Amino acid sequence: MATYRSEAGAVMHPGNQINRLSSFNTEGVYGWPGIEAYELIGYAKIENLAATKASYKSFELIIPSPDRRPDDRVRNNRTSMVVQASAARPAYVYGASIAIGQDIPAGGEPSFPASPVTANLGGTTGEFILFGPDNSGSPFGVPSTQANGLAAATAITPAAASSAWAQGVGDTTVADIPFWTAVTTAGIDDQDAANSMFYKVTADTTFKAYNVNGVTSNTVDGDGVFISADDSTAGKAAYIICRVNYLRPAAQVSWNDIQEFIDFTSQQGGDDA
Numbered sequence: 640m641a642t643y644r645s646e647a648g649a650v651m652h653p654g655n656q657i658n659r660l661s662s663f664n665t666e667g668v669y670g671w672p673g674i675e676a677y678e679l680i681g682y683a684k685i686e687n688l689a690a691t692k693a694s695y696k697s698f699e700l701i702i703p704s705p706d707r708r709p710d711d712r713v714r715n716n717r718t719s720m721v722v723q724a725s726a727a728r729p730a731y732v733y734g735a736s737i738a739i740g741q742d743i744p745a746g747g748e749p750s751f752p753a754s755p756v757t758a759n760l761g762g763t764t765g766e767f768i769l770f771g772p773d774n775s776g777s778p779f780g781v782p783s784t785q786a787n788g789l790a791a792a793t794a795i796t797p798a799a800a801s802s803a804w805a806q807g808v809g810d811t812t813v814a815d816i817p818f819w820t821a822v823t824t825a826g827i828d829d830q831d832a833a834n835s836m837f838y839k840v841t842a843d844t845t846f847k848a849y850n851v852n853g854v855t856s857n858t859v860d861g862d863g864v865f866i867s868a869d870d871s872t873a874g875k876a877a878y879i880i881c882r883v884n885y886l887r888p889a890a891q892v893s894w895n896d897i898q899e900f901i902d903f904t905s906q907q908g909g910d911d912a
Contacts, residue, residue: 738809
């Protein structure tokens, strides 16, 4: 069996024909020279019933393998979602999104699969599913006064009055796009900047989903989530789907960037002398 390097995707250049960046390979794109842009998409599958919900309120996110055959899968699923970063090349997170998976509905256009496999996610009214960076097993949340861009790296969705997250519900980043929106007449005010900053990380950072009581929660303080007995009997599951978007400085310039254009001594017509 071949051995594959972990998270070693190429960085796409203008002109590359590609429909979607690979989360599995951590593939980037040069949308702006000198900056690499990334998008990671993963999911958590929920199959437990209400009786065990207290054990299901913190979720690693699976990034699925592009190798679809489980009996001959060269590359296994990634079992966590990691934003790659280093002190030399930090990552600047600017977007996040969360949703509950929903099959294409029947009626009109043909549905796939023919028998739906997704279910509503049960929980406690007034609680939330929050997606964001992990802090040793707990969420950071988004403090009411946050000075480090957490609002740009967090998405959250509430349970409805029916004590469930219906299929298809979700939301985007708490800060939307972290652009400046206002300044005071006296100058720039820190409150105006609260939702206008990227979230900077200087080391590989895991992102997870959590069941919490509110956007400011920094502990996993929800009651837990589950699916109904009927959905379980029917072989369905609920899927928490999450997306994170971030930028990194491009790798430093290198000899390979210029080598093909340098004259050499044996070249007919001259050299670099």
